[in-house]
Amino acid sequence: MLKTIPHSEQIFYVGADDKTLDLFESQYPVPDGVSYNAYVIRDEKTALLDTVDPRATNQWLEQVTEVLDGTAPDYLVISHMEPDHAGSIRAITERYPDMTLVGSAKALGMLPQFLGDMPGNPTRTVKEGETLELGSHTLHFVMAPMVHWPEVMVCYESGEKVLFSADAFGKFGALDTDQPWTDEARRYYLNIVGKYGAPVQTLLKKAAKLDICAICPLHGPVLTGDLAPYLEKYQTWSSYAPEEKGVLVAYASIHGNTAQAAALLAERLKALGETVVLLDLSRCDMAEAVAQAFRFDRTVLAAASYDGGVFLPMEEFLLHLQYKAFQKRTIALVENGSWAPCAAKKMHTLLDTMKDLTVLEQTVTIRSAVKPGDESALLALADAVHQA
Ligand SMILES: Cc1cc2nc3c(=O)[nH]c(=O)nc-3n(C[C@H](O)[C@H](O)[C@H](O)COP(=O)(O)O)c2cc1C
Ligand SMILES: [Fe+2]
Ligand SMILES: [Fe+2]
Structure with a gap:
């Protein structure tokens, strides 16, 4: 026809x-x-x-x-x-x-x-x-x-x-x-x-x-x-400007503890009135994660340490962002490690290759599982992200 x-x-x-x-x-x-x-x-x-x-x-x-x-x-x-x-x-x-x-x-x-x-x-x-x-x-x-x-x-x-x-x-x-x-x-x-x-x-x-x-x-x-x-x-x-105010919380967790930390942080941000998207980088469409990072003005990256670096779904995500000229955003980091936490350092190194990013100094380091002290640190980080 x-x-x-x-x-x-x-x-x-x-x-x-x-x-x-x-x-x-x-x-x-x-x-x-x-x-x-x-x-x-x-x-x-x-x-x-x-x-x-x-x-x-x-x-x-x-x-x-x-x-x-x-x-x-x-x-x-x-x-x-x-x-x-x-x-x-x-x-x-x-x-x-x-x-x-x-x-x-x-x-x-x-x-x-x-x-x-x-x-x-x-x-x-x-x-x-x-x-x-x-x-x-x-x-x-x-x-x-x-x-x-x-x-x-x-x-x-x-x-x-x-x-x-x-x-x-x-x-x-x-x-x-x-x-x-x-x-x-x-x-x-x-x-x-x-x-x-x-x-x-x-x-x-x-x-x-x-x-x-x-x-x-x-x-x-x-x-x-x-x-x-x-x-x-x-x-x-x-022009790489954020489309709206809001936070992407993207995590890469091997056994689920970092996922739990990310969820806690996301809940707090929602309670503070933020628009929040929570994504599991091991399972979501990487292209959707890239799109959400560009959509919002802030992103929280939470990842387990892995073989002296960062759990690979997070490394892959950051490489995607680097390839797409990700810039002009505020980032907060959460890392997890059981013997020598090193995820945040690796995330920093990758973020350093991108332009005009503000990475909050306040990084949360979790040792294996989320304990009460970690909870208060995560809530404080959520507050800092909310104010950024
Ligand atoms: C293959 C493998 C490599 C790992 N490498 C490291 C490492 O280099 N440094 C470290 O502190 N923890 C390392 N870990 C521990 C993870 O970071 C651990 O799973 C994490 O502390 C708990 O978070 P999760 O429950 O979100 O996975 C490794 C775990 C696995 C399975
Ligand atoms: Fe086409
Ligand atoms: Fe084309």
Whole structure:
């Protein structure tokens, strides 16, 4: 069935929901699936905007065939070469050898890397500010390097005022999932694009000059209506500012004593009126832990000592934060050790590699199990976190 984007008669949605994928990018659980979005603009000239993951090639081709209704497309605009969007280029170039491939110099340069050779199709390299006339629709190309690969460009269609935003403004979750945008957009953005705050800021500045009625990302729903809340979230996330006041309490506990300490501290913070998320790093989705750390202004890290260092789920978490340029937050530490506690020292060393973190001096050290003296130290630490 033909499907257009909201308020449009000529921009078609031809993407696919994937609800059987176990891990997106072999890393992120997607319990509600994920969508690979692709679009078609039908005008005097017809443009396909991106393709889909190889897992959805057939479904996409069926929809494209229906939209084209026996005609051949003039252009395939390639915004990003990552296989979840470029993975069906071979299938479409074989069908339409005269269709022109449109992309940045870097994107077209990457094409033979993925395909082994260059398709015989004509190509058109576009630069910042160049346009492609389709009839009543005009595509304006805007380069967006490192959002989230170097070859990325977005395009603004001025006739209907639509921004095709590539991976920006995307979200995990299939399109038929009824859920608010923010949580899964946050987990998606901070883990996938998070490291590239500065390039996202550059793109937001360019977008601010455009009159945009709809944003068509490559994952998740088309955004319409009041776009300010989405733009504000991206402004916050890309500038690494905390989104809200609150505390993530993340723990890595071998036998459960450190978990008990973390829970006690979390309860106290809640009693003080704080918004608190308590996560077991041995069992939770690491991407969710990263997202929650970025969401709040404060994080408590509680971990058992382990082989002269820190229990590995905590080390892994801190490495994830380091990779995603975690910064501008306040941190408190709780360590546990049975003979030579060393978790806090190791956590400190990892935190020292990150920018603009305030680590509270008041660290709690527990010896094996939580005893009354530890309880009062944990409550005092909760009070210090509350006041920080
Ligand atoms: C494989 C292993 C290595 C450990 N290495 C250390 C260590 O280097 N230093 C230390 O003080 N305790 C070490 N411990 C003890 C843990 O820190 C101990 O489990 C902790 O004191 C109790 O907290 P938990 O109940 O949250 O695990 C180790 C435990 C295990 C199982
Ligand atoms: Fe991507
Ligand atoms: Fe993507």
